[in-house]
């Protein structure tokens with residue numbers, strides 16, 4: 282086989298071409314609805330993370346795509362081909378599981394070459410090439426038990442990529458590793474995926490991992506997709522409370538919306554430019570604001586969305602301080618601000634001190650109903 286080089290994204294086709302499409306996927310286990318109508322498209326070369334809490338159906342969706350589980354209804358198309366009923370071996374993917382799933386009795390080379398149907402010489406060349414790629418050159422003759430968790434997962438990745446599949450499936454591949462190895466491998470995985478341009482779907486419940494790795498995140502809950510978007514969209518414009526709560530830290534502040542559409546937080550009117558979701562009745566609402574968006578001001582200056590607060594406590598978070606601030610007009614309302622030493626109000630963060638805080642209008646979102 283004359284396969285020394287990996288195909289570039291350009292060789293694999295136009296990056297925006299649809300590679301994979303799930304349409305109306307349903308799956309029940311007995312009376313339990315594990316997937317409840319999944320529609321999702323993935324572009325060629327895209328890195329998509331299925332993100333959601335335990336039991337939301339991420340792995341089931343991945344297993345259906347891999348042909349390891351059968352959907353009750355719905356279809357799957359890959360590059361325009363209906364693969365809904367094809368056996369796993371006919372679906373053209375490589376897969377990496379959470380537990381490294383290497384054959385313990387085979388060497389690293391034996392594990393990686395397992396699915397290759399080429400001459401021994403071509404296999405050796407391919408194995409060496411893949412080991413270079415995953416940063417383990419010269420490890421051919423070692424056994425899985427002689428490798429660390431991170432190294433075993435690199436071998437599992439090399440094995441998944443051995444046949445140059447169109448699709449790489451990753452089922453929580455980093456979650457069994459310790460934090461430092463995980464972060465290191467995460468960065469390498471992203472570089473590798475970009476270099477190869479292989480369309481990738483990764484299952485994770487780790488929102489930080491999804492934000493760091495994905496081009497697109499599909500947030501799931503109870504067998505449904507709650508939102509699909511770029512990490513920026515998911516983080517900045519969460520479609521609903523569930524997404525906002527699941528991804529990142531957030532302040533949830535009770536606001537009242539009067540008949541004129543004016544919003545008030547602790548009686549203080551907030552910028553009227555805040556967009557109310559269409560159909561929201563004038564009543565109680567919840568204001569959402571990320572801690573890093575709350576601005577602690579060095580001096581009082583009457584300004585839109587600026588309120589007085591008292592510093593309740595300050596926690597050291599390495600590069601940042603996390604301050605809990607209670608509003609002077611309603612001490613029971615506490616908001617959290619992440620403040621960097623470069624921010625103007627940093628030196629004012631002394632417990633007991635009164636400080637002005639601004640909630641930038643363009644960083645706020647409103648959700649219907651009271652704070653939960």
Ligand SMILES: Nc1ncnc2c1ncn2[C@@H]1O[C@H](COP(=O)(O)OP(=O)(O)OP(=O)(O)O)[C@@H](O)[C@H]1O
Pocket residue numbers: 310315333334335336337338339340341342486
């Ligand atoms: N073979 C099965 N038989 C019965 N129930 C199952 C089976 N496989 C999955 N389930 C159930 O379906 C639901 C979704 O499972 P799934 O493994 O897809 O969730 P997940 O989002 O990947 O969660 P986790 O992050 O914990 O793996 C869970 O409640 C699970 O118990």
